[in-house]
Amino acid sequence: MNNSLTKQQRMAAARDKINHKPNIRKRRLIQSLAFTFLWIMGFTAIAVLIWIVGYVFVKGFPAINMEFLTTRPAGGFDGEGGISTTIVTTVYLVIFTLAIAAPLGIGAAIYFVEYANEGQARNKIVRWLIKAARTGVEILAGVPSIIFGLFGFAIFVSYLKLGFSLLSAGLSGACLVLPVIIRTTEEALLAVPESYREGSLGLGATKWQTVTGVVLPAAIPGIVTGIVLSVGRIISETAIFWVTLGGSYRLPQNLMSSGRTLALHVYMLATETRAFDKAMGTSAILIIIIIILNLAINLSSKYFQKRLSGK
Amino acid sequence: MKTTQKIQQKLKNNFLFPKFLALFSLFISAVFLVIGFLSFFSIIDLSINKLLALITSVILSAAFFFLAKGFYTLQNWARTTLLSILLLVILVLLVKIIFEFSSIVFAGKQVLSIGEILKYIGEYFLRTILYISIPGILFYFLYECDEVFSETPKQRHMFDYTVKNFLLGTALSSILIVIFIFIFTFQESELAISEIGLNELLTGTIWRPGAIIGTGESHFGLVPMIIGSIYSTIGAIIIGIPLSFGTAILLAEIAPHSIRTIFRTAIELLSGIPSVVYGLFGMVVIAPLIRMIPIEGNTTGFGILNASIILSIMILPTVTNITEDAIRAVPQSYREASYALGATHWQTIKDVVLPAANSGIIAAVILGISRALGETMALIMVIGNSIAIPSPINDNPLSIIFSTARTLTGNIAVEINYASGAHRSALFFTGVLLFLFLLIINRLANHIMKEKKTS
Numbered sequence: 001m002n003n004s005l006t007k008q009q010r011m012a013a014a015r016d017k018i019n020h021k022p023n024i025r026k027r028r029l030i031q032s033l034a035f036t037f038l039w040i041m042g043f044t045a046i047a048v049l050i051w052i053v054g055y056v057f058v059k060g061f062p063a064i065n066m067e068f069l070t071t072r073p074a075g076g077f078d079g080e081g082g083i084s085t086t087i088v089t090t091v092y093l094v095i096f097t098l099a100i101a102a103p104l105g106i107g108a109a110i111y112f113v114e115y116a117n118e119g120q121a122r123n124k125i126v127r128w129l130i131k132a133a134r135t136g137v138e139i140l141a142g143v144p145s146i147i148f149g150l151f152g153f154a155i156f157v158s159y160l161k162l163g164f165s166l167l168s169a170g171l172s173g174a175c176l177v178l179p180v181i182i183r184t185t186e187e188a189l190l191a192v193p194e195s196y197r198e199g200s201l202g203l204g205a206t207k208w209q210t211v212t213g214v215v216l217p218a219a220i221p222g223i224v225t226g227i228v229l230s231v232g233r234i235i236s237e238t239a240i241f242w243v244t245l246g247g248s249y250r251l252p253q254n255l256m257s258s259g260r261t262l263a264l265h266v267y268m269l270a271t272e273t274r275a276f277d278k279a280m281g282t283s284a285i286l287i288i289i290i291i292i293l294n295l296a297i298n299l300s301s302k303y304f305q306k307r308l309s310g311k
Numbered sequence: 312m313k314t315t316q317k318i319q320q321k322l323k324n325n326f327l328f329p330k331f332l333a334l335f336s337l338f339i340s341a342v343f344l345v346i347g348f349l350s351f352f353s354i355i356d357l358s359i360n361k362l363l364a365l366i367t368s369v370i371l372s373a374a375f376f377f378l379a380k381g382f383y384t385l386q387n388w389a390r391t392t393l394l395s396i397l398l399l400v401i402l403v404l405l406v407k408i409i410f411e412f413s414s415i416v417f418a419g420k421q422v423l424s425i426g427e428i429l430k431y432i433g434e435y436f437l438r439t440i441l442y443i444s445i446p447g448i449l450f451y452f453l454y455e456c457d458e459v460f461s462e463t464p465k466q467r468h469m470f471d472y473t474v475k476n477f478l479l480g481t482a483l484s485s486i487l488i489v490i491f492i493f494i495f496t497f498q499e500s501e502l503a504i505s506e507i508g509l510n511e512l513l514t515g516t517i518w519r520p521g522a523i524i525g526t527g528e529s530h531f532g533l534v535p536m537i538i539g540s541i542y543s544t545i546g547a548i549i550i551g552i553p554l555s556f557g558t559a560i561l562l563a564e565i566a567p568h569s570i571r572t573i574f575r576t577a578i579e580l581l582s583g584i585p586s587v588v589y590g591l592f593g594m595v596v597i598a599p600l601i602r603m604i605p606i607e608g609n610t611t612g613f614g615i616l617n618a619s620i621i622l623s624i625m626i627l628p629t630v631t632n633i634t635e636d637a638i639r640a641v642p643q644s645y646r647e648a649s650y651a652l653g654a655t656h657w658q659t660i661k662d663v664v665l666p667a668a669n670s671g672i673i674a675a676v677i678l679g680i681s682r683a684l685g686e687t688m689a690l691i692m693v694i695g696n697s698i699a700i701p702s703p704i705n706d707n708p709l710s711i712i713f714s715t716a717r718t719l720t721g722n723i724a725v726e727i728n729y730a731s732g733a734h735r736s737a738l739f740f741t742g743v744l745l746f747l748f749l750l751i752i753n754r755l756a757n758h759i760m761k762e763k764k765t766s
Binding site: 027028030031034035037038039040041042044045046048049052053055056059069070071072074081084085088103104105107108110111112115116126129130132133135136137138139140142143144145146147148149150151153154155159175178179182206207208232235236237238239242243250251252253254255263264266267270271276279280283286287290291293294298 | 406410413414417418419420421422467470471474475477478479480481482483484485486487488489491492495496498499553554555556557558560561562565566574576577578579580581583584585586587588589590591592594595596624627631655656657658661678681682684685686687688691692720723724727728738739742745746749750753754757
């Protein structure tokens with residue numbers, strides 16, 4: 001289009017543009033309109049949170065009492081009983097899952113940070129393996145939980161014949177939290193100043209002594225953050241445990257028995273019974289746990305930053 | 312305090328204790344050997360294969376013999392080995408005691424009263440001490456007399472090398488899990504591909520696992536679920552993206568620090584809330600609200616609209632966080648240059664900051680989509696789970712948002728526990744489909760974000 005204009009016309013247009021007086025008032029108006037819109041969006045997001053948490057608390061707290069916490073669910077269409085065994089099962093599952101995922105994840109993170117960039121890594125195969133492992137962590141972090149559930153169902157429940165059990169659920173859950181632990185631990189280890197390592201190596205300690213004696217103790221608050229984050233993930237996870245843990249409301253007698261976590265209990269109450277008040281009560285307890293975990297994460301990460309910067 | 316120090320001092324120069332352990336290991340080694348041969352010559356019955364029993368016992372015996380030798384010559388690796396074995400024994404005992412204790416306290420219809428719990432705590436405390444005392448004391452002594460043991464530089468190097476490779480093994484666990492997921496889900500879905508055929512799976516419009524209906528005829532078309540997933544995701548994007556972007560821009564550019572802290576805490580909390588709680592909220596609160604909309608045929612309140620609303624809340628933290636990070640990553644000099652040219656704050660955001668952050672924003676949207684497609688339990692609770700292709704409930708084509716539907720993920724979760732044969736295999740095929748698709752778009756998002764960082 002521009003080509004059809006003569007040179008004079010184009011210059012005139014350009015001059016017009018330069019001489020055009022910006023309308024400050026109009027621009028301010030647009031800005032304040034836009035900012036109002038952004039504030040509304042932000043406050044809507046917060047309002048939704050307050051609405052959900054508030055609703056669950058208001059409807060849920062009346063259902064919570066000592067009896068609710070200390071009775072076992074009884075099944076049935078009315079959702080009789082409380083949540084005692086589901087709390088215990090949740091605790092079992094969290095401990096068991098972390099017992100598998102934490103050593104693996106922390107070990108992997110130590111390798112990525114401390115070993116992957118030196119010596120051995122000059123080997124071509126090892127370098128390729130490290131790259132594959134990093135890609136693996138990235139992929140795992142994006143896999144939706146139902147796929148972990150399917151995987152756990154295929155390998156642990158059916159193929160290894162572990163059945164619907166704490167063992168299958170814990171192993172599948174470990175796959176879910178593994179990338180979380182690896183990433184947070186990696187960050188924590190990277191935050192430890194290089195001078196710590198140099199000091200230790202300079203004293204004649206071996207690499208492993210340096211890692212266990214100097215780097216890990218300095219990074220512990222950061223690692224704890226990762227662990228707490230995983231605890232939250234396990235507690236709020238439903239899909240995996242729905243297909244690997246079974247859903248029996250009895251107390252697991254050993255690692256091979258089926259069970260029901262708090263989140264799973266909410267799902268079952270909501271879909272199979274009409275006890276919405278009890279579902280709300282259980283949800284309220286879940287949200288309280290999540291709030292406490294979030295506080296713990298904030299505190300521990302603040303402590304970590306203070307400790308590393310303070311010294 | 313003083314006595315423990317004395318004990319430690321004594322232990323540190325105690326050569327008798329390792330010698331005793333060497334003798335003990337030798338004894339265990341001999342016992343294993345004797346048991347192996349006795350069972351091989353049918354004198355005692357171990358009720359396993361005789362040859363296997365002999366081989367196992369010889370191996371165990373050899374292992375303990377080496378341990379004995381290690382202790383006799385005061386090698387550090389022997390100490391480390393025994394320490395790990397003891398730790399394992401203590402852990403197993405603890406797990407056993409915890410299960411026993413809680414099955415007494417919690418397994419009944421009602422948790423026991425506090426008095427009784429205290430009684431059992433006392434009892435189990437004593438039992439714990441009793442069980443763990445022997446391995447515990449051994450562990451303590453061994454742990455304290457570290458100065459007696461020694462290792463050569465070569466051994467130390469060997470140990471470091473072993474540790475390094477062991478850690479490489481743990482690092483590889485993630486990619487191993489990915490490979491296992493591939494292998495097992497593909498293997499399980501093989502039957503569906505061979506028996507039902509890709510064509511019907513991907514283009515069939517009827518999902519009717521025959522075993523449920525009772526007729527022999529069964530159809531496994533995934534189209535209804537694919538459409539359900541797509542619709543609910545699109546809905547979540549339409550509702551959630553303005554909300555997330557608005558919040559992200561607000562937090563990154565406009566809001567003062569104090570408000571930002573509050574908002575961030577709130578969004579963190581939002582991302583931590585379990586998905587079932589969102590589902591429950593959708594069932595109890597959103598569904599009745601949708602039911603109140605006066606449109607013909609709108610009776611249940613469950614369906615695509617409800618699912619989209621719940622999903623949009625669930626993807627909000629993901630999209631907001633990534634977008635905010637992307638906006639913050641734009642260099643301050645860009646903004647300053649724009650202000651210097653006389654642009655207002657909003658013009659700067661609109662014309663300079665957002666275009667500069669566009670790749671991060673695209674990545675945020677992609678990850679939001681991935682999150683929405685992968686969500687399962689909350690959607691089962693609010694989408695209605697009908698297996699028909701979603702269709703408008705009255706003459707207005709827009710009323711399709713009130714139609715019930717079912718997502719791919721929901722289909723898996725609802726039916727997997729009782730499915731068998733081709734049905735089960737078809738569900739695994741759904742999983743493969745989902746896994747591959749999400750893998751691709753997640754890689755895409757990562758790629759976009761990385762490209763931005765390096766450029």
